[in-house]
Amino acid sequence: MAGSAAYVPRRSVLYMPGSNARALEKARSLPVDGLILDLEDAVGPGDKVSARDAACEAVRSGAYGRREVTIRVNGVGTQWHEADLAAAAAAGPHGVVVPKVGSADEVRSLVAALEAAGAPAHTRLWAMVETPEAVLGVASLAAASPRLAVLVLGTNDLVKELRARHVPGRAPILAALSAVVLAARAAGVAVLDGVYNDIRDVEGFAAECAQGRDLGFDGKTLIHPGQVEMCNATFSPSEAEVAEAREVVEAWAWEAGAGRGVVTVRGRMVENLHVDMAREVLATDAAVRALAADG
Numbered sequence: 695m696a697g698s699a700a701y702v703p704r705r706s707v708l709y710m711p712g713s714n715a716r717a718l719e720k721a722r723s724l725p726v727d728g729l730i731l732d733l734e735d736a737v738g739p740g741d742k743v744s745a746r747d748a749a750c751e752a753v754r755s756g757a758y759g760r761r762e763v764t765i766r767v768n769g770v771g772t773q774w775h776e777a778d779l780a781a782a783a784a785a786g787p788h789g790v791v792v793p794k795v796g797s798a799d800e801v802r803s804l805v806a807a808l809e810a811a812g813a814p815a816h817t818r819l820w821a822m823v824e825t826p827e828a829v830l831g832v833a834s835l836a837a838a839s840p841r842l843a844v845l846v847l848g849t850n851d852l853v854k855e856l857r858a859r860h861v862p863g864r865a866p867i868l869a870a871l872s873a874v875v876l877a878a879r880a881a882g883v884a885v886l887d888g889v890y891n892d893i894r895d896v897e898g899f900a901a902e903c904a905q906g907r908d909l910g911f912d913g914k915t916l917i918h919p920g921q922v923e924m925c926n927a928t929f930s931p932s933e934a935e936v937a938e939a940r941e942v943v944e945a946w947a948w949e950a951g952a953g954r955g956v957v958t959v960r961g962r963m964v965e966n967l968h969v970d971m972a973r974e975v976l977a978t979d980a981a982v983r984a985l986a987a988d989g
C-alpha cells in the first residue's frame with residue numbers, strides 16, 4: 695500500500711525470462727505494475743547474450759505503457775555481469791535488478807558502475823536480498839545510496855542458503871522477511887516479497903499474498919500471468935477498508951470541529967495517526983482506480 699510519498703504502484707511485479715519472446719510480447723497487455731526481464735536464473739548459459747539483447751530491445755521499445763520495466767542482470771562476479779550492467783544502463787529501464795547483493799559497499803559500487811555506464815537518472819538500483827549476509831546487514835544495505843529504490847526478496851535462494859524448507863506459513867524465514875521490511879521502511883525504500891513457485895496452488899498463493907501484505911510489503915514478485923489478478927487485489931485496499939477509512943475521516947472532521955483530539959468510531963479509538971492512515975487508504979484506492987482505467 696502507499697507510503698506517505700507519492701504512490702508508486704508495485705503490487706504485482708512479474709519475472710519473465712529475457713529469452714522468452716512470447717512472454718515479452720504477452721507482458722505488454724498484462725495488468726501488472728512492473729516487470730523484471732530476467733537474464734539470471736531463468737536463462738541458460740547459451741542464451742545469455744541473446745536474452746540481454748532482447749531485454750534491452752524490449753525496454754527501448756517503450757511498449758509497456760504505465761508498467762515499470764526492469765532488467766535483472768547476472769550477479770557480481772559472474773562472466774556476464776559487467777556486460778549485462780553496461781547494456782542495461784544504456785537501455786535505461788526503470789530499474790536494474792541485481793541478484794544476491796551482499797552489503798552496503800556492494801550497493802555503492804553497483805551505483806558507481808551504473809553511473810559510470812551513463813545510466814539515466816530514472817534508472818534506479820533494485821537490490822535483491824537473498825543471502826544470510828544480506829539479511830544480517832540489511833539496515834545499512836537499504837540506506838547505502840539514494841539511487842537504491844527497491845529491495846526484492848529472493849526467497850528461493852534464501853531458503854537454499856539457510857538449508858531451510860519451503861513450508862506453508864514460511865516460519866523458517868519469517869524473521870528475515872520482517873527484518874527486510876523494517877530496513878526498507880527505516881531507509882524509505884520500497885520492498886517486494888518473493889515468488890510463489892507452485893503456479894497451480896491458488897489457495898497457497900492467496901495465503902502467501904495476504905501474509906506479505908500483512909507483514910508490510912508493497913507488493914509481491916510473480917512468475918506467471920495467472921498470479922497477477924489475485925496479487926493486485928490483495929495489495930489494493932478492499933471495499934470494506936475504503937468504507938471504514940471514509941467513516942474515520944468523516945467522524946474526525948466532525949468531532950475535531952468540536953475540539954476533540956481523540957474520538958471513537960464503532961467503539962474503536964481514533965487519533966490523528968489513524969486519520970493519516972485512513973487518508974492514505976483513500977489516496978491509494980483513488981490511485982488504484984486510476985490505474986485500472988489506464989489498463
Ligand SMILES: CC(C)(COP(=O)(O)OP(=O)(O)OC[C@H]1O[C@@H](n2cnc3c(N)ncnc32)[C@H](O)[C@@H]1OP(=O)(O)O)[C@@H](O)C(=O)NCCC(=O)NCCSC(=O)C[C@H](O)C(=O)O
Nearest residue numbers: 709710711716717720732735736848849850851917918919
Ligand atoms: C513457470 C513457467 C516456466 C511456466 O511456463 P508455461 O508452462 O509455458 O506456462 P503456461 O503454459 O501456463 O503459460 C500460459 C501463457 O502465459 C505466458 N507466460 C507464462 N509465464 C509468463 C511470464 N512469466 N511472463 C509473461 N508471460 C508468461 C505463456 O507464454 C503463455 O502464453 P500464450 O502462449 O499466450 O498462451 C513460466 O511461467 C516462466 O518462465 N515464469 C518465469 C520464470 C522466471 O522468470 N524465473 C526467474 C525468477 S524467480 C527467482 O528466481 C526469484 C529469486 O531469485 C529467488 O531466489 O527466489
Ligand SMILES: [Mg+2]
Nearest residue numbers: 824848850851
Ligand atoms: Mg534468487
